[in-house]
Amino acid sequence: MKTGLLALLFLISAMCYSQKAPKKNYEYINPMIGTQRMGHTFPGATIPFGSVQLSPETDTIAYELNKKYNGEVYKYCAGYQYDDKTIVGFSHTHFSGTGHSDLGDFLIMPTTGTLQLNPGTAANPQSGYRSAFSHANEVAQANYYKVKLDDHNIVAELTTSQRVGFHKYTFPKSSDSHIILDLMAGIYNHKEKNVWTFVRVENDTLITGYRQTQGWARTRTVYFAMAFSKPIKNYGVQKYDADNIYKGFWRRFDETKNFPEAAGKNLKMYFDFDTKEGEAIMIKMALSPVSTAGALANMKQEIPHWDFEKTKRDGQQLWEKELDKVKVETINEADKVNFYTALYHAFINPTVYMDIDGSYKGLDQNIHKAEGFTNYTTFSLWDTYRALHPLFNIVQPKRNADMIQSMLAHHDQSVHKALPVWSHYANENWCMIGYHAVSVIADAVAKDNTGFNTDKALQACINSSNLEYYDGIKFYKELGYVPEDKNGSSVSKTLEYAYDDWCIAQMAKKLGKQEVYNDYIKRSANYNNVFDKTIGYMRPKLSDGTFKKQFDPLDTHGQGFIEGNAWNYSLYVPQDPEALIQLNGGKEKFAVHLDSLFTMTLPDKYFENTEDITRDGIIGNYVHGNEPSHHVVYLYNWVGQPYKTQQRVRMIMDAMYKPAPDGLGGNDDTGQMSAWYIFSSLGFYPVAPGSDVYALGSPKIKEATLTLENGKTFTVSAKNQSAKNVYVSKVELNGKLLNSTFIKHADITNGGNLVFYMGSKPKK
Numbered sequence: 001m002k003t004g005l006l007a008l009l010f011l012i013s014a015m016c017y018s019q020k021a022p023k024k025n026y027e028y029i030n031p032m033i034g035t036q037r038m039g040h041t042f043p044g045a046t047i048p049f050g051s052v053q054l055s056p057e058t059d060t061i062a063y064e065l066n067k068k069y070n071g072e073v074y075k076y077c078a079g080y081q082y083d084d085k086t087i088v089g090f091s092h093t094h095f096s097g098t099g100h101s102d103l104g105d106f107l108i109m110p111t112t113g114t115l116q117l118n119p120g121t122a123a124n125p126q127s128g129y130r131s132a133f134s135h136a137n138e139v140a141q142a143n144y145y146k147v148k149l150d151d152h153n154i155v156a157e158l159t160t161s162q163r164v165g166f167h168k169y170t171f172p173k174s175s176d177s178h179i180i181l182d183l184m185a186g187i188y189n190h191k192e193k194n195v196w197t198f199v200r201v202e203n204d205t206l207i208t209g210y211r212q213t214q215g216w217a218r219t220r221t222v223y224f225a226m227a228f229s230k231p232i233k234n235y236g237v238q239k240y241d242a243d244n245i246y247k248g249f250w251r252r253f254d255e256t257k258n259f260p261e262a263a264g265k266n267l268k269m270y271f272d273f274d275t276k277e278g279e280a281i282m283i284k285m286a287l288s289p290v291s292t293a294g295a296l297a298n299m300k301q302e303i304p305h306w307d308f309e310k311t312k313r314d315g316q317q318l319w320e321k322e323l324d325k326v327k328v329e330t331i332n333e334a335d336k337v338n339f340y341t342a343l344y345h346a347f348i349n350p351t352v353y354m355d356i357d358g359s360y361k362g363l364d365q366n367i368h369k370a371e372g373f374t375n376y377t378t379f380s381l382w383d384t385y386r387a388l389h390p391l392f393n394i395v396q397p398k399r400n401a402d403m404i405q406s407m408l409a410h411h412d413q414s415v416h417k418a419l420p421v422w423s424h425y426a427n428e429n430w431c432m433i434g435y436h437a438v439s440v441i442a443d444a445v446a447k448d449n450t451g452f453n454t455d456k457a458l459q460a461c462i463n464s465s466n467l468e469y470y471d472g473i474k475f476y477k478e479l480g481y482v483p484e485d486k487n488g489s490s491v492s493k494t495l496e497y498a499y500d501d502w503c504i505a506q507m508a509k510k511l512g513k514q515e516v517y518n519d520y521i522k523r524s525a526n527y528n529n530v531f532d533k534t535i536g537y538m539r540p541k542l543s544d545g546t547f548k549k550q551f552d553p554l555d556t557h558g559q560g561f562i563e564g565n566a567w568n569y570s571l572y573v574p575q576d577p578e579a580l581i582q583l584n585g586g587k588e589k590f591a592v593h594l595d596s597l598f599t600m601t602l603p604d605k606y607f608e609n610t611e612d613i614t615r616d617g618i619i620g621n622y623v624h625g626n627e628p629s630h631h632v633v634y635l636y637n638w639v640g641q642p643y644k645t646q647q648r649v650r651m652i653m654d655a656m657y658k659p660a661p662d663g664l665g666g667n668d669d670t671g672q673m674s675a676w677y678i679f680s681s682l683g684f685y686p687v688a689p690g691s692d693v694y695a696l697g698s699p700k701i702k703e704a705t706l707t708l709e710n711g712k713t714f715t716v717s718a719k720n721q722s723a724k725n726v727y728v729s730k731v732e733l734n735g736k737l738l739n740s741t742f743i744k745h746a747d748i749t750n751g752g753n754l755v756f757y758m759g760s761k762p763k764k
Helices: 002-018 072-076 292-302 308-323 333-346 388-395 397-413 437-446 454-465 473-479 490-510 514-523 526-530 577-583 587-599 632-639 642-656 672-682 745-749
Strands: 055-057 089-091 107-112 138-141 144-149 154-160 164-171 174-182 194-203 206-213 220-228 234-240 261-264 266-275 279-288 326-330 359-361 367-369 422-424 693-696 701-707 713-719 727-733 742-744 752-759
Touching (some): 055 144, 206 292, 220 292, 388 437, 388 745, 577 587, 587 642, 632 642, 632 693, 642 672, 672 701, 713 745, 742 745
Antiparallel strands (some): 089 107, 144 154, 234 266, 359 367, 693 742
16 A cells, blocks of 8 residues: 555656746746847846846957947947857946947956967957857856857856846866956947056955946946955956057066056956866956945845855846736747847846945936935936836836936936936936937826926926027027028927927926926927928928928938938827828828838838848838837827727737847837837837827737736736737727727726737728
């Protein structure tokens, strides 16, 4: 009997073991998505909104300090390109999905054999410290990256906490094992990128220092504390002048070997070890925006141990907690990978920018302390106001309110008294156009996510809108438009300023500021001033009041637009689609115009060459890879043809988002592309942030449950969901038939159920 019972128990145990446990949400994340072509994402390790993004660099033009800009730097905005065959090293700061480069701080590379401190070339990796690698030996997961460095026979593993990068390098047996710290490397092409660097060997396991750069950010200082799990055998430094000439001596001291301090514009350090076969050397690299003492405190607080697996697990649990806010069931696993990877990319930026005690460097370059909020940086607002911040108002409202507090702190520290435009690491880059921080703030106010001083926020928005020496605002206020002969990209600026002014008006109205509302609702109609009724397009106007004569609505160059053409921007009046439809001759004509956007073919002459990056993300003349078109597919709801929104939004999701390295149809733009996918998968989209209204589309999920911070849940389900059933026959909200193609923010935050009934035929 005992034998039979034991056998039965063994059989049951074996059966249970053979049944795989259900996947965690974070296991659907594929950080490789977007690493090929122009997605500009990175595959390395980070936690949600983490200060450290620890990732491999496959190349950057910045290594060739004397080489002039040749366009290649655009490829390496995230430092990694999937098609490359070599890895240069692993650095600690990255942008995710941007169209501009910077960061790439504190590159570390493990090597064996003869010490080489130059990176070498991709064609001949043995000429430097870089190494060949294979994707077959590469693993990328949430908060974990692993790769074998073939030329050195070293296995590299990476994980992170909020402010600390944790490296684990498993070496072969060698008396010539090295860890290289390259303080010259970075993701920006500038001969004089480094302003100053400093390193100090505190003891045989601890290094501290800082680097100040003048890359895209004009003045950016990052401090570090670097701890080894094993004492250093020998160490040294090489110093280079501005002409890339090696300098070894400083006054009476030879700095090249075992001298504990070094300072200069361009430094490279090395640390020697003896290693046994399979021995792991671990490194903790903590960062701080304030001081080396701050970096060391961050390390001691966040990772006081040497348990690599614990740090990896802790970070993955943080991802699980965040992803759990949106639980989805999909038609197939590929869609689930797309969804959770999009949510992953949406939750990378903005990044936390302060030490554990709340200290950070402000825009005025002084040290400040975040009191009562978490300070954030990396605000790519021209991109993210459209869908990313509206997504945060649903699933990350506390963080979004803190981000707005960070923007208000930026305003207070600004000599201009202006909100951020595109800012990172205590710098304003003034990149792109508009003053779209006001959209983010107005959207939060419209949706009652006001964990900040709303009166102060309104005044900050007004200040930004009246910054007359910024990008044609003086002319915009005087003439009601930006004249092309005085300021380029004039139509785009006029349209975006008008939208932002509408946002200010909506905020003023909700806060009871009637005079402000009256002023800004009038300014918000300025889009009319650049619409040429004779041709039916937005068109650049000159300072004398006439339209620019030489004009091609399909051309993107020199026609008054940025990242788009007249076709794209003539559909950009998100604050008033009804008025836009009337400008275009009514619903029927406007619907034809929308149709042609998706069905036309752009001739080759409108591209610089057949491999031009602007070909990414294009369907007809609809440019999904550039944000001005992101709301356009939902405009069919305003012309009584929602079935076309439904069909085309599913077409865009299938064409532009795939679970593969080349699976993004353009730059992810710090999460905006991903946020568009998340909203569209759920079946609704914020066409005009600053309003509490969402336009309905065609969900791609079977079911999604949103767990909200107020303790309520909102469930979206799609009955009869399939790849063919892209059309919506009816929608029910909380059991009642919805007789419009819109829902409100309160419908979500009050909790409840939104049910789509799907079919294969359009309901006209």
